[in-house]
Amino acid sequence: MIKFGTGGWRAIIGDEFVKTNIQLLTQALANKMIKEETKSFVIGYDRRFLSDRSAQWMSEVLAGNGIQVYFINRIAPTPMVMYSVKALNLQYGAAVTASHNPADYNGIKIFTEGGRDAGKDVTDDIEHYMEDVKDIQLIPFDKALEKGTVMIYNPFNDYIDTIINLVDLEAIKKKQLKILLDPMYGVSKTSLQTILMTARCEVDLIHDRHDTLFGGRLPSPSAKTLGRLKNEVVEKGYDLGIGTDGDADRLGIIDEKGNFIHPNAIMALLYYYLLKYKNWRGPVVRNLATTHLLDKIAEGFGESCYEVPVGFKHISSKMEETDALIGGESSGGLTIRGHIKGKDGVFAASLLVEMISVTNKHLSKLLDDIHEQFGKFDMVEDSFDFKVEDKERLLNLLYTHKKIPEFSYEVDRVSYMDGVKVFFKNGGWIIARFSGTEPLLRVFAEMDSMDKAKQVSEEMKAFLDI
Incomplete structure (x- = not known):
């Protein structure tokens, strides 16, 4: 079936x-x-x-x-x-x-x-x-x-021209950035390279040949899979490293220091940039496994943040309903008002390049600005395989009996919108939900320190016996 x-x-x-x-x-x-x-x-x-x-x-x-x-x-x-x-x-x-x-x-x-x-x-x-x-x-x-x-x-030319018309091409031309692109053996090479070279960026590529095995790696841009991109950005002095997943609707970023910029931070950077530097206005939409730093940024600019279940269809629907400025998810997909109603890694990467050019600041400095104003959030992400009998047990435990661990931090409320999300009174949260694309149980936790995030994550894993 x-x-x-x-x-x-x-x-x-x-x-x-x-x-x-x-x-x-x-x-x-x-x-x-x-x-x-x-x-x-x-x-x-x-x-x-x-x-x-x-x-x-x-x-x-x-x-x-x-x-x-x-x-x-x-x-x-x-x-x-x-x-x-x-x-x-x-x-x-x-x-x-x-x-x-x-x-x-x-x-x-x-x-x-x-x-x-x-x-x-x-x-x-x-x-x-x-x-x-x-x-x-x-x-x-x-x-x-x-x-x-x-x-x-x-549709190649029309698609490329649409993105070019949505970004400040002249600002990017003046900056003359040096960028390393990793399509992860996927499909972003021609589109993103064309846009960046039109903006007079110096663009080099790795992992761009056709390889249906994706070089033996998962074609998902993460700190683990972008190791070569990270090393070469530092060794050869690139301003930015861009990685895109297999079909180019998600991206991962390496900054000028070789740091992996988590998709949560990419969302925060772009929302902050659109509000502060471009003076655009509108709420933000995120799924329930994405950083609450977006909530803080929205609040700081007098805007709202809306939470929806996992699945970009929920984000695009809520964006349309609320006329949101930006919507995205912690797995690296996002879109901006006025573009398509689905996630676009090519456009998101182009907008990040514009952001660096317009602000004249590296990503690391922009992130420091955000954390200084709105606080810092740390997230732990884990995925677990399970057997059929395990899933039945977990479903009964979490959804039928609605049990949760005895956490070290006081619980504010529990949401069953999509999986089980526990909100703590200190502003942190943890979620356990079954993946909709793979046979995995995902556990995400976000707190105001990595130690706290790891602590509640371990408490959830011990409770679930996984």
Whole structure:
């Protein structure tokens, strides 16, 4: 049974991610679109094994059901596909990608109007339609191209120009920054390199060849996976190191001193920059596993911070509802008002480069400014594998019986919005929740010191017996 998670459908290649399941999912999607009288769709794909072929298999089924397909016939960052949904004024689109998952995974992300991740109502609907699929209708890809039911579409220039028009290109040109880019064998190379070189940055690359095994690393930018980027930034005197995940909707940053800048800090930096230096106004939206430093910054500028469940679809919906300035998550994805309604690592990286150029301050100094004004927060993040019987036990413990540990700090309240989040009276918090993209239990804790964060995290882990 195909089940969508917080970031689309993802499965192991050759196990659940196989041609028959891809065709089944697409036929269900086509049936839904036909009922809704929606007749056009855009498809893109990343560099993973089978991504290009899977995009063709999807196109064949959609074309076989009389749906016009705009086929992006080049590797495309996921945000470029989302941009295409918005630019073409379509109701639906898709990217074949498993984002930052291990190399043996692939998947399909469904997008809806405005370039946003499909909500649970849409993905639930597709799952229900799958139950009633009896026949797969398709046209071979080459014949669909001949008929014009599948049309080759290249949004590269428009996507790049849109981002260039959203950043202060002249300020970046004057700074003449030296930047090292690590696409992590993914899809950001051409897009981000083009933008930065247009802004007269000196750009070098590592890990940019096509490697479906991602060099044996998880294609997720973190302190552990960006080791070479960190070393070369320091050794060769770069102003900034930029890492992007497999499909370029998330990023990781190395500052001029070789420090990994956590996505929480990236969100805080950009929100602070937009408020203080660009004089923009608006609230911020974060998921419940993202730093509360954003709350402090919002409060300091007379704005609000809204908390939502994990899944960028919740962030984009809340941003639209509140006219928020920025929205993001601790895993490295964010977007800004006026751009697509999904996360975009290419745009976020470009805006960070603008920030350095306009403020004439390195990231380390800007972070010092923020911490001096709003305080410092430390977070511990852990992920744990579990067996089927463990999950049942944990579900009963946390959700049915609603038990929590005897923490060393006084509890203020407990939220069950998404997982179990405990708020402490000292302003800290801890959350335990099951991942929506991988079979993992995630435990995040944030306090005003690393020792305290580690302490409550250990208390939660001991209580859960994991």
